[in-house]
Amino acid sequence: MSQDTSGAGPRHDEILTAIGRGIVSGEQATGSVITLDGICTQYEVSRTVAREVIRVLESMGLVASRRRVGITIQPRTRWSVFDPRLIRWRLDGAERTDFLLTLSELRRGFEPVAAALAAERADEHQCRILAAAVSDMAVHGRSVDLEAYLLADKVFHRTLLEASGNEMFRALAEVVHEVLAGRTHHGMMPDRPNPEAIALHDDVARAIRLGDPVAAEAAMRAIIVEAAAAVTHPDP
Secondary structure: OOOOOOOOOOOHHHHHHHHHHHHHHHOOOOOOOOOOHHHHHHHOOOOHHHHHHHHHHHHHHOOOEEEEOEEEOHHHHHHHHHOOHHHHHOOOOOOOOHHHHHHHHHHHHHHHHHHHHHHHHHHHOOOHHHHHHHHHHHHHHHHOOHHHHHEEEEEEEHHHHHOOHHHHHHOOHHHHHHHHHHHHHHOOOOOOOOOHHHHHHHHHHHHHHHHHHHHHHHHHHHHHHHHHHHHHOOOO
8 A cells, every 4th residue: 555645634634533542542551652663554654644643642742752762642631631632532532421521610610701701792793693593503403403503502602702802712612612512423412402401592692682791601601501411411
């Protein structure tokens, strides 16, 4: 088989995901060493591709390259835990339920505050997007189109974080997206989206439109609590 000589593309992504998942799952133990030659042999790719994969893994804190030591798997304390790819790989693993609860705790720390800020700062266009996203969620919830529902849910949360006017909150949109996608793609959503959850999104959108930060914060907190409950107590 001919070797892939490009530094990016589907093959690169495939190898990155395979090695990344192996590290996250513990298949590659902390402190163990991998080599470029080993990657080239196992995946039948060039050293250029292997180096690029390692470069990305280094940027995520999963490995460290040291002269005369090699490429060493790093402990969890070194990981760039907010990297969306790392979140996705962790949600692919056996500990996804516990990890989703960890992410729910994170969301409780910033999304309700972002909703309160959005009630003070959102413009008319953002309010319209939030309302339209809720409408789409209701439509796709009734038709049980979970992928379309997921898309509308992502739009809602991204817009809310943008409307907060806080660049740090806005930067966490991809983290929230991976949480929402992980629940959907791993069967941790109800078979039919919960009408109560949709109503809570509507409450948030309305409170933001009316400039009511207290109500917006309370409704956003209730959304996260409902989502965490759905993970720990899924429909039978």
